Amino acid sequence: MFSVTVRDRFMIAHSFRGEMFGPAQALHGATYVVDCEFRRPELDANGLVVDIAAASDLLAEVVGAFNMRNLDELPEFEGQNTTTEFMAQAVHARIAARVAEGALGGGNAGLAGLKVTLAESDVAWAAFDGPLPASGA
Amino acid sequence: MFSVTVRDRFMIAHSFRGEMFGPAQALHGATYVVDCEFRRPELDANGLVVDIAAASDLLAEVVGAFNMRNLDELPEFEGQNTTTEFMAQAVHARIAARVAEGALGGGNAGLAGLKVTLAESDVAWAAFDGPLPASGA
């Protein structure tokens, strides 16, 4: 299996609900360093899993929508704890949807899987890894 | 699949038996930077794989028992070469046992897998990856 990974980052505020979160129930924030891994069983005719420039642009587009935001105020996350692992899945879903729309060229273009890792610090990170469903494009 | 990883570290002395180890047959030591990855197919009701603070505390407890020790003197490792890969499994086993005891709350709490990586330097590391068996809790 081949993979290509690109890195970007975004900075947000949020708070968590639930006693178990202790001090994280207060409004605080995080920088998330995001690694987005695209997987493909075979290289394409150009010798690529995905064009790194196109993958970087797509990742920047997706995390740019969250950057400098208070996640507590985003309607799509209402009632959710926007934990690091939850946000990994949120980024994964948005990348996958854009790939299905052809953002990286022609449907899923042979891509088989996607892993999104969000590092909240140098000592803690979370990831969501799942298939890229075939698209009709 | 979701994952959450936390990082800690411990510093030990040890020596290896076997001619193939060359100079590492002498007493020497290492800093191990430990990454402990917990996996769970679904998030819990709080949006978590595992509480990062609880996971960090558990990792600190487990590696704290080895920190500042000469592994050659620990009865549980008698007759063993405490290689980096062996120690990855040793940390894995201790974390898994504590998880089964409910150290992270309620049995295995839905956790499916655990990967423990020990970096012995910036250019060499080892890991052990295995399931977290269901517990009765």
Next chain:
Amino acid sequence: MFSVTVRDRFMIAHSFRGEMFGPAQALHGATYVVDCEFRRPELDANGLVVDIAAASDLLAEVVGAFNMRNLDELPEFEGQNTTTEFMAQAVHARIAARVAEGALGGGNAGLAGLKVTLAESDVAWAAFDGPLPASGA
């Protein structure tokens, strides 16, 4: 010149005032990975610049006071843009004051300088570097 550096981290929310800040005028947040470098021209009788465990504890105490907070709500930062470079100085001042109080043992204990670096991401960081004034202790 000798130095010892210890690392910790804290997670905050804040917002900036001033049109030049663009989207950072909105409430957002950051993880700051903090490197605290203590400098001393000569080692002490134990062969130390500073006890690493004591230095780590002091850094944890100082950044713990900011962790999981909305900096916009802290009275000591009222009317200030809590930029990364400003916060580097804020951490520096608090460490220096605690050192002067003897937090690392006996006055400044020979320490000559202190540099505090705050990384807001993998691609941007800021620092404040200044002397540790002699204390009367």
Next chain:
Amino acid sequence: MFSVTVRDRFMIAHSFRGEMFGPAQALHGATYVVDCEFRRPELDANGLVVDIAAASDLLAEVVGAFNMRNLDELPEFEGQNTTTEFMAQAVHARIAARVAEGALGGGNAGLAGLKVTLAESDVAWAAFDGPLPASGA
């Protein structure tokens, strides 16, 4: 599953063919930081996946053959775009062949898999992961 990973690096020039590569069609270059992960389901009698020193030597041998070269001029890559993902597979194939020849001792010596990751920068990397076929040695 156990794994051991060793790191090395090589520096090359190359160019790509195809309009989609844009400015990368021109002759340029890269430093590749290479992580080579060996996997083994059980440790050997010495408590090893693979001897780290032997693995490091093997990796150095393989990437040394590419270091300080213009990949456009190597006959084995004629007509190929030597993308990061392609080169990950190229390193994988050469390591696997040398392992099969007994470079790490006795056939594949129980090794089950191999992952080769090439980082072309701090924000982009590619990998090839595949089995190590059993050898007759």
Next chain:
Amino acid sequence: MFSVTVRDRFMIAHSFRGEMFGPAQALHGATYVVDCEFRRPELDANGLVVDIAAASDLLAEVVGAFNMRNLDELPEFEGQNTTTEFMAQAVHARIAARVAEGALGGGNAGLAGLKVTLAESDVAWAAFDGPLPASGA
């Protein structure tokens, strides 16, 4: 003293002249990860050394002119060995000139020094550190 550092990267081909360079006399290449540190004795009225977004844009502009190039073909480097340390100074000079032109706002805007570090790999890097001369702007 305050500082702010931003990171970017560029990928080039080049060759060196002189027997001492051994295999590096052949055409090869490198990825340079560039850290650009701006220093200022006092923060400005906004609490800044320099606007991180503006500094990142300036660094991207300067290193973008070298990215995906064969340095052997650039007229400004004719007859020069474009070593890592030489390129650190080349980036420094170009950043300094643009700062003097007001690229970061109003002359040098209080900036006192600039350090440019180019990492050619995970185990080797070079830097040039020098003052930012006052400009007439």
Next chain:
Amino acid sequence: MFSVTVRDRFMIAHSFRGEMFGPAQALHGATYVVDCEFRRPELDANGLVVDIAAASDLLAEVVGAFNMRNLDELPEFEGQNTTTEFMAQAVHARIAARVAEGALGGGNAGLAGLKVTLAESDVAWAAFDGPLPASGA
């Protein structure tokens, strides 16, 4: 000022004397990742601070003498606490002496300063920085 830095590593056992060291009074160990920075005000005729390959070889030679050793047993460290900061100076002294002997070519070859940093973990490191005295060579 120009600088070139090369990285290597060594693994040792040792113990400390003095109640303040707490558990570190017991025999334990460390991996030290070593960064060795050479400084020179002007580049030489080849465009170099120092030949990176020669500097890497020299660093490997010096730290190789400590690698896989119990520092408590080395006569040159008798009665010394081989703390991270002490070892930074020990490496510095040995590099400086070899440079003075011409290990990097012709006396100090214009080198003005040397900084040696030893990281004992991902969260703690120490350094010694001092001039390279002119040699008669």
